[in-house]
Structure formats: C-alpha cells, structure tokens
Amino acid sequence: MPKDYSVGDRVEFKKTHPCGGKTWEILRVGMDFKAKCETCERVIMLARNKFEKSVKKKL
Template sequence: MPKDFSVGDRVEFKKTHPCGGKNWKILRVGMDFKAKCETCERVIMLSRNKFEKSVKKKL
C-alpha cells in the first residue's frame, strides 16, 4: 500500500542521520525520492521502497 507524499512535506525517519537530525524535507517524489536533512542541509536520494520503509511519521 503506497503512502501519500508530496514535495515540501516534512518527515521523520526511524534512524538518526550522523549529524543527529531526524527531520527531512522532501524535494522530489517519484520512483526515487530526494530529501534534505533539516539539520545539516545534506541532500540524499532513496528509492521509493527504501524511503517508505525509513519514514516513521509525517510531520
């Protein structure tokens, strides 16, 4: 069951980023997701499957 995400949404991941942040802003949605850490501004790309497994909740 795919979850509903859109560009600009803020999400919390299950695991913390090495910088200590858990909150991410979604920059791109599709087969791949691009997200930016709100603490250190690092941008990552994840496949849809990996992204949906990593998200704890929508903020």
C-alpha cells in the same frame, strides 16, 4: 499500499542522521525520493521502497 507524499512535506526517519537530525524535507517525489536533512542540509536520494520503510511519521 503506497503512502501519499508530496514535495515540501516534512518526515521523520526511524534512524538519526550522523549529524543528529531526524527530520527531512522532501524535495522530489517519484520512483526515487530526494530529501534534505533539516539539521545539516545534506541532500540524499532513496528508492521509493527504501524511503517508505525508513519513514517513521509524516510531520
């Protein structure tokens, strides 16, 4: 069952980013997710299924 995410939500991933950050801000929602690392501000795009597997919890 898909979870409800919206633009502006903050999420924590299971694995840490190479910069050491774990929290991300969602910038785009759809078939792909665009998220920005809150530590180094790197922007990534992930497919919906990969994104939902990677999320540990919604903050």
